[in-house]
Structure formats: structure tokens, C-alpha cells
Amino acid sequence: MATVIEAELIRFAQELVKLRSYTGQEKELAMFIKDKMTQLAYDQVKVDGLGNVFGVIGNGPTKILFDSHIDTVEVNDAVQWSVGAFSGAIVNGKLYGRGAVDMKSAVAASVYAGHAIKKLGLDKGKTIYISTSVMEEDYDGEPVHYLLENSGIRPDYAIICEPSNSQLALGHKGRALIKVDVQGVSAHGSAPEKGVNAVYKMNAIIKRVEALGQKFMGIQGDRGSLALTKIDSDAVSLNAIPDHCRIYLDRRLVMGEDEQGLAQEMELLLDGTDATWEIHSVAGKSWKGEDIVLHSFLPAWEIDEAHELTTACVSAFEELNGCKPRMTTWDFSTNGVATSKRGIPTIGFGPGDDKLAHSRDEHCPVSAIVRAFEFYTNLVAHF
Ligand SMILES: [Zn+2]
Known part of the structure; x- marks a missing residue:
């Protein structure tokens, strides 16, 4: 079963890259992800008033949110890319295209993790939210703030799936x-x-x-x-x-x-x-016509190395890789400002090198996408 899911997961990541989704223009991709979550037998699939898509697995008391944004920055140097910026091509084991790193590989990994969590029965006693949010590039945090404010979701833990080189990001400036x-x-x-x-x-x-x-x-x-x-x-x-x-x-x-x-x-x-x-x-x-305003004061956040969310991540990582993850912090801002501001313990983990975000020939190793999928799935078993 594992290899079949892996092949599907990678194909899905390629399809995500092929669908252009500039900030505020994510409708087509949002509908595509919504249909995918439905096909993958999510318990609930919803689109909120802003246009964020989120899927729900399980209905237990421990609530875990995985967030990935689905918008990307624009491509204005397409002719200089060595592969088509929206080709979703895999060359030498790496997925290429705008959003391959920031952050459609993570979208694919988390959406399929939701599927695997359900299939393996790991959702017992838990509610898993897979959020694929819009407009992060220009409005960091605001889309997830909207989601939490309007959907009634009250997670106990949040994982921000932005690229972290498959290591743990404990926060950012x-x-x-x-x-x-x-x-x-x-x-x-x-x-x-x-x-x-x-x-x-x-x-x-x-x-x-x-x-x-x-x-x-x-x-x-x-x-x-x-x-x-x-x-x-x-x-x-x-x-x-x-x-x-x-x-x-x-x-x-x-x-x-x-x-x-x-x-x-x-x-x-x-x-x-x-x-x-x-x-x-x-x-x-937003693509739904909803007004969005970002008040540009986004505080720093950081989770303690000894926090139960951190130690759960370390255990889940160690189980899969046989070694402890590196602890880093991001240089850039993320939707984590919205969750941490509400006092929700927040941590980061995602496939791909964040230094390649927004750059020409952005690419992510296919193996990292699979590893993130395994990590998200396994992490849920640690609560
Ligand atoms: Zn990002």
C-alpha cells in the first residue's frame, strides 16, 4: 500500500504545481484540493468565507492543526527557468516549479497524511484539521486568523508545514x-x-x-x-x-x-x-471576494525545546530517521503568527530548502515530500 500512496502523493504534488495560484487567485487550486480531500474520504471538507479549504479527520478531544498555504509569489522570469515554471516536472528526483518549495510539496504531504491517518486509524481520540489556506504571501497569519475566528476550530497544537529542510523550526522573528x-x-x-x-x-x-x-x-x-x-x-x-x-x-x-x-x-x-x-x-x-486587511505588526514566536509538542515531534522524527532532528528557527514570517498569538503551541516542519523559496528553478526532492508525509502521519500517533 505504501508505494501506491507515495506514487499518488507525488502525482498530486505535481498537479498542484501545474495549477497557478497567485495570491488572491487560488480558486481553481482550492477547488482541486477540496475535491481531492473528498476523494480521499476526509470526514468533512469545508471552504470558509475567505476561501481557505480545510479537511477534518476524526472527532476526538485532542485537536491538531496542520497548515499549509496554497498561494505562491508570481513568476516574472519564466524564460530564464531551466524547466517550465508550471510544468511540475520531476528531474533527477526533484520536483520543479513555482511553489515546489513554498509550499505545494507540503500541501500534498499534509493532505495525504490526513488520508493515511484515517486509513491507519490514528485519529482515534483526536480531531485532525488539514488546513490549506490562501493569501499567506501578502497577508502572513491573517488567513489562518480568519479560519480560526470563523470556523469554530480550536486546535490544541499547530504544525506549520512551511519548508524547513525536513528539520524542526521552533519559531521565527x-x-x-x-x-x-x-x-x-x-x-x-x-x-x-x-x-x-x-x-x-x-x-x-x-x-x-x-x-x-x-x-x-x-x-x-x-x-x-x-x-x-x-x-x-x-x-x-x-x-x-x-x-x-x-x-x-x-x-x-x-x-x-x-x-x-x-x-x-x-x-x-x-x-x-x-x-x-x-x-x-x-x-x-480574496478569490471569494472577501476583504482582507493585514495590520503589519507580526510578533516573533518560539516554542520551548522541552514543550510536549516539540518532544512529540522529536520522537516522531527519531522513529522514522533513527536520529534527532536539527532545531532551527525560520528567517521569515509564517501563518504561525496567528496560531501562536492565540496561545496555541506551534511548531514548524516542512519539505524543501527554504532558501529556494521565491527563486528561479525552485525545486524540492521527491524523497523529502514522502518523508514529510510520513512525519505528519507518524506525529499524530505521538499524542
Ligand atoms: Zn510560504
Whole structure:
């Protein structure tokens, strides 16, 4: 039976890669996964108001959520790929294509794990949720927040299936996106003395940003960071003094840094200026037409090595591989912000090298997909 399921699992992963699913445009893929879960005899298959698809196995008191997002970043360099970006081709034992790493291999592994869990009767005393969520790339955490808020799902544990090189990811840094605004006074470009140049005013603030960024770089050990990532300005014409300038700051956060602390930091940074700032909000619509807004303050999270979820993962891994997994943390943000924020113990494990995410010729070893499928299935037996 094992090899038949493995062959099906890999074919499914290939089909997932072939179906383009840019953020907000996941309808076709979502329906495909919904049908697959139904075929695989999930106890329930649901699509929520945002367009997240989730399958349910069992109805016991211990509730475990596996989450994978089904959207991908776009391909804008298709001609430079060595294999078709949506071919789902397997070359030298590796699955190629957009999403092969981030994170359709994990989608396939978790959907088939749900199937195997049911078939092997591992769902006794448990409820397993296999979530295949939308819009993660631009709205980290928000789609799973929506799912938990609206579906009545209250998991005891969450596994984020983002690529971790098939090792354990215990958490990740947080991030905040900050917008700083400065007002000037418009005037004709030939008479700058009659106006106030907003860009010149911003220049002083940029120097402070750079200095604070340097300060972060000098901190030894676990540290946050600050970077200016974008600047723009408004002027009524190219012959006018700009009356508005804004910059965007990417602030990476370590454990314990909260919104209040960030506010103090910003007040200090902008002290003595008339600049205003806010946490930037990103807004969009899901494939179902539902509005989604991300308030871009995503705190860091980390699970303890001694936590029962961690030790269950270590045991499940050891059983399959004969050795302990490496413990790492991710450099990027994930839907884990939504589960950890609610106090749900959260951990990460997924197939593929996260360094290949969003890159040309993104690929994932087929063996890693099978291993993730086995790990997810086996993990459930450890609760
Ligand atoms: Zn991802």
C-alpha cells in the first residue's frame, strides 16, 4: 500500500504545481484540493468565507492543526527557468516549479497524511484539521486568523508545514512595516524659498533611521533590525517643490518586542520633528471576494525545546530517521503568527530548502515530500 500512496502523493504534488495560484487567485487550486480531500474520504471538507479549504479527520478531544498555504509569489522570469515554471516536472528526483518549495510539496504531504491517518486509524481520540489556506504571501497569519475566528476550530497544537529542510523550526522573528509621513509646502520649482521641501525634511529622519539600523547591527546575539525599504514623494509637477514625502521601514522583531515598545521607539526616533508614523496596513480581496486587511505588526514566536509538542515531534522524527532532528528557527514570517498569538503551541516542519523559496528553478526532492508525509502521519500517533 505504501508505494501506491507515495506514487499518488507525488502525482498530486505535481498537479498542484501545474495549477497557478497567485495570491488572491487560488480558486481553481482550492477547488482541486477540496475535491481531492473528498476523494480521499476526509470526514468533512469545508471552504470558509475567505476561501481557505480545510479537511477534518476524526472527532476526538485532542485537536491538531496542520497548515499549509496554497498561494505562491508570481513568476516574472519564466524564460530564464531551466524547466517550465508550471510544468511540475520531476528531474533527477526533484520536483520543479513555482511553489515546489513554498509550499505545494507540503500541501500534498499534509493532505495525504490526513488520508493515511484515517486509513491507519490514528485519529482515534483526536480531531485532525488539514488546513490549506490562501493569501499567506501578502497577508502572513491573517488567513489562518480568519479560519480560526470563523470556523469554530480550536486546535490544541499547530504544525506549520512551511519548508524547513525536513528539520524542526521552533519559531521565527517577527516583522513590522512602518510608514512615516512628512508634510511640506508646495511652491514653484523656480522659487524654492517660498515652499518647504518635504524630501529635505525627510532627509534628517532618514539619517536617524540609518543610525538606529546601525545600532541594531552592532548588537551581539539575537537582535532585531531596521531598514528603510521604500521612499516616495508627491509634487504637483516635476517643476514643483514636493509637499509630501513618505518612507517605509521594515523592522524585524525578536521575542518580547511588542507594539507598545515599537511605539516608544518610533516616538524617540521622530522626536522634535512633525513627522507622523503608523503601522502600515495592507488591504486586498480574496478569490471569494472577501476583504482582507493585514495590520503589519507580526510578533516573533518560539516554542520551548522541552514543550510536549516539540518532544512529540522529536520522537516522531527519531522513529522514522533513527536520529534527532536539527532545531532551527525560520528567517521569515509564517501563518504561525496567528496560531501562536492565540496561545496555541506551534511548531514548524516542512519539505524543501527554504532558501529556494521565491527563486528561479525552485525545486524540492521527491524523497523529502514522502518523508514529510510520513512525519505528519507518524506525529499524530505521538499524542
Ligand atoms: Zn510560504
